[in-house]
Amino acid sequence: MSATTTLPQLHSFGHELEMTDDKVGLLRDSSDAAEDFPELRRRVAEDGYLYMKGYLDRDEVLAARASLTAGLAAAGVLDPAYPEIVGACKPGSGYVFKPELTNNNPTVQNLLYAGRLPEFYRQFYGEDIRHYDFTWLRAIGPGKGTNPHCDLPYMGRGTHRHMTCWLPYGDISYELGGLMVLEGSHQRTDLLEHYVYRDVDAFCENKPKEAEAAKAGKWAFTGTLSHNPPMVRNKFGGRWLTTEFKAGDFMTFGMFLVHASLDNRTQNLLRISSDARYQRASDPIDERWVGVNPPGHSTAGKRGRIC
Ligand SMILES: O=C(O)CCC(=O)C(=O)O
Ligand SMILES: [Fe+2]
Numbered sequence: 001m002s003a004t005t006t007l008p009q010l011h012s013f014g015h016e017l018e019m020t021d022d023k024v025g026l027l028r029d030s031s032d033a034a035e036d037f038p039e040l041r042r043r044v045a046e047d048g049y050l051y052m053k054g055y056l057d058r059d060e061v062l063a064a065r066a067s068l069t070a071g072l073a074a075a076g077v078l079d080p081a082y083p084e085i086v087g088a089c090k091p092g093s094g095y096v097f098k099p100e101l102t103n104n105n106p107t108v109q110n111l112l113y114a115g116r117l118p119e120f121y122r123q124f125y126g127e128d129i130r131h132y133d134f135t136w137l138r139a140i141g142p143g144k145g146t147n148p149h150c151d152l153p154y155m156g157r158g159t160h161r162h163m164t165c166w167l168p169y170g171d172i173s174y175e176l177g178g179l180m181v182l183e184g185s186h187q188r189t190d191l192l193e194h195y196v197y198r199d200v201d202a203f204c205e206n207k208p209k210e211a212e213a214a215k216a217g218k219w220a221f222t223g224t225l226s227h228n229p230p231m232v233r234n235k236f237g238g239r240w241l242t243t244e245f246k247a248g249d250f251m252t253f254g255m256f257l258v259h260a261s262l263d264n265r266t267q268n269l270l271r272i273s274s275d276a277r278y279q280r281a282s283d284p285i286d287e288r289w290v291g292v293n294p295p296g297h298s299t300a301g302k303r304g305r306i307c
Contacts, residue, residue: 145261177262
C-alpha cells in the first residue's frame with residue numbers, strides 16, 4: 001500500500017501538504033538496526049536522520065511528561081478542567097517555548113543526559129560525547145507548528161557535526177502534529193549554501209540599524225528557510241516524511257537536514273517535545289548553549305563583525 005493511502009491530509013505552517021506519493025511519505029524506522037552502529041552511521045549519511053521507534057523506556061518518558069505537565073500547570077498554561085497529564089491548554093495558548101521546565105527537573109535531565117540516549121550517541125560517534133546544557137522544550141498549542149529550517153544557523157559556532165535529538169513526551173497523532181523532515185535535503189548543499197552558514201546572532205557592526213537591533217536583542221535573520229512547506233519541497237525535491245510518534249521514540253538528525261513540523265489541529269491539546277544536542281567531546285562547542293544560564297540568542301550571544 002502506498003503511504004498516501006494511509007495518510008490523512010496533512011497541514012504544515014498553515015499550508016496543505018500535497019499528498020501524492022512523490023511529495024509525502026513515512027519516516028524510515030531504524031530500530032531494526034538499533035545495535036548496529038556502522039549501519040546507523042550509514043543511514044544518517046544516506047537519509048540524513050534516524051527514527052528510533054520505541055528505543056526509550058515508555059514509562060520513563062511518560063514520567064518525564066508528568067513532570068512537564070505539572071510545570072505547565074504551575075505556569076498557568078493548562079486548562080484546570082482536565083487532568084494535568086492530558087496537557088489540555090487554555091484557549092489561545094499558541095506556541096509555548098519553555099526551556100526552563102527542563103532545569104532542575106531530574107526526570108527530564110536523566111532521560112536526556114544520563115541513560116540510554118547519551119550512550120547511544122557515545123556509540124554512534126565512537127568516542128566520548130558532550131551535550132548542550134540548554135534544552136529546547138516546546139509545548140505547541142492548536143495552530144501552526146514550526147516552519148522549515150536547518151538547525152545550523154542557531155548553533156553553528158562550534159562543530160558542524162553535532163546532532164539534534166527530537167523527543168516526544170507522549171503519543172503524537174497526525175492531528176496533534178509531530179516533526180517532519182525533507183527527504184534528501186541534507187545533500188542539497190547547492191540550495192543551502194547561502195542560507196545554512198548564516199548565524200542568527202551575527203550582525204554587521206558597521207551598519208548602524210543592524211547593530212542597534214542586535215543590541216536590543218532582535219534578530220536580523222530568524223533562521224527560517226521558508227514559510228511555505230509545499231514550496232520548499234517543490235524546490236528541493238524529495239518528500240516530506242513524518243509519522244505518528246509514540247512515547248519512547250526519538251528522532252536524530254544533523255545540522256543540514258531541512259525539517260519542520262505539522263500543525264496542531266486539535267481543539268485544545270498541547271504537543272510536548274524537546275530537542276537536545278549531542279556532539280563529540282573533542283569537537284569545539286557553540287558557547288551560546290553552555291553553562292548554567294547559557295546566553296543563547298540574548299544580547300550576550302550576539303556577535304558583531306565588520307561586513
Ligand atoms: O518540535 C518542533 O516543532 C521543531 C523541532 C526542531 O526544529 C528541532 O528539533 O530542531
Ligand atoms: Fe530545528
